[in-house]
């Protein structure tokens with residue numbers, strides 16, 4: 001897949017093929033004032049809702065939200081994978097097939113980059129094994145219960161303290177430092193010449209693809225201080241976090257054999273589960289599970305158990321992953337660990353067999369979702385109307401009609417509504433998500449977030465302000481947040497590059513929507529003012545949510561006659577109020 005994911009090839013296709021020509025071969029398109037519109041082939045369209053911008057090479061449907069570039073259109077219409085679309089469109093653009101195949105200039109470049117990673121990986125591994133330099137890191141592994149055999153099986157390493165240990169080593173081995181920068185091992189100095197090491201004083205986890213090539217690294221800080229705890233290689237020609245797993249190179253045989261994959265989050269969780277002898281496991285890498293991930297795993301099995309930490313963010317992540325699986329037509333199982341534990345600490349405290357028994361008895365992720373929504377309804381976080389609507393929206397995505405009816409029955413019973421009512425919402429409720437009324441607060445919030453995204457995409461030079469205000473983490477919509485993070489943290493501004501990163505994710509629609517739907521943001525000053533206003537609104541909403549949550553908890557404390565807790569929370573409440 002990586003070989004095909006060649007930016008050069010994608011750009012060449014876009015240069016040679018017009019998105020209008022492609023769309024026109026599937027549906028009728030006509031010219032209007034600002035561009036082209038056509039009947040959208042992705043929903044039952046009566047008035048042309050699909051807009052196409054020939055210059056940008058993008059399309060967006062204002063009715064169903066479908067959007068993307070020429071590759072995205074082809075993939076969606078013909079239901080193909082990215083490499084298939086790339087191969088077919090390369091053919092149509094008369095780009096010689098060998099240019100699209102692995103043995104191209106780009107691919108030879110990829111080979112060199114992989115080699116540099118392999119040299120660095122060996123360097124880190126040697127440093128870990130060094131009796132003096134690697135001592136702290138080895139002690140850390142021992143403390144965390146990772147045996148030396150496992151450390152060596154996964155080629156774990158150590159990036160020593162200091163600014164240029166790796167840079168010097170690579171220079172000695174005649175590695176062009178600019179290429180080492182390309183894979184994110186080195187960072188160019190701000191002032192003066194030269195480069196410094198990205199990973200310093202960190203335990204190193206090489207990320208290896210199924211062809212046994214090192215495509216990137218994760219580094220964990222040693223000791224209590226140091227932030228962030230983990231850093232990963234940035235996206236590069238050879239490393240795509242949205243489709244890469246940690247450990248799949250070693251575990252895929254076990255996954256096939258066990259006919260099931262256990263999915264955890266992060267390196268240490270993976271290694272502790274694997275070290276305990278449960279080897280049919282993979283880990284995602286600092287990103288939520290995506291459809292690309294599931295696409296990769298589908299080659300080995302279609303049965304999954306996702307394991308999440310027993311805290312609020314673990315539950316949120318579990319709920320978020322549900323959509324990804326449903327879109328792929330899969331119904332996985334889920335383990336939510338007891339509060340305050342992760343796989344690593346769970347195994348240390350209770351042993352491998354208890355974890356295995358949780359995995360064996362894991363409920364369906366959809367059952368978990370329904371129970372969780374019912375719980376939120378009962379605790380007063382969600383209204384009945386909202387709970388019914390949310391469950392109906394999710395069930396609408398279940399392909400298997402028998403499963404769908406079974407779940408509808410169960411959910412209706414638990415919420416105390418009639419099954420028919422829920423079923424009719426499932427049938428007719430699609431596409432009404434943003435209707436005013438109950439969801440209005442949420443949708444105005446989303447609209448501020450989307451406006452911020454539009455302004456950032458149209459005027460990338462204004463992103464410094466948003467970066468300084470550190471707004472990304474406060475964005476409530478997870479898809480908008482992911483795109484804004486990509487723009488602010490990794491400095492990716494180009495719409496095509498963003499569309500590639502979010503291939504197949506709902507975020508893709510947001511990007512095209514943001515570019516098509518904000519004619520008001522036409523000049524820099526307006527955009528700057530809008531960014532400031534949106535940031536303010538987003539902050540305010542976050543504060544309001546916190547206050548609302550606190551009020552619910554205060555009520556609960558009163559019900560439980562816990563007056564000490566009530567007093568403490570009232571104090572917190574009035575402190576927060578002052579910030580308004």
Ligand SMILES: [Zn+2]
Nearest residue numbers: 040043061064
């Ligand atoms: Zn549409």
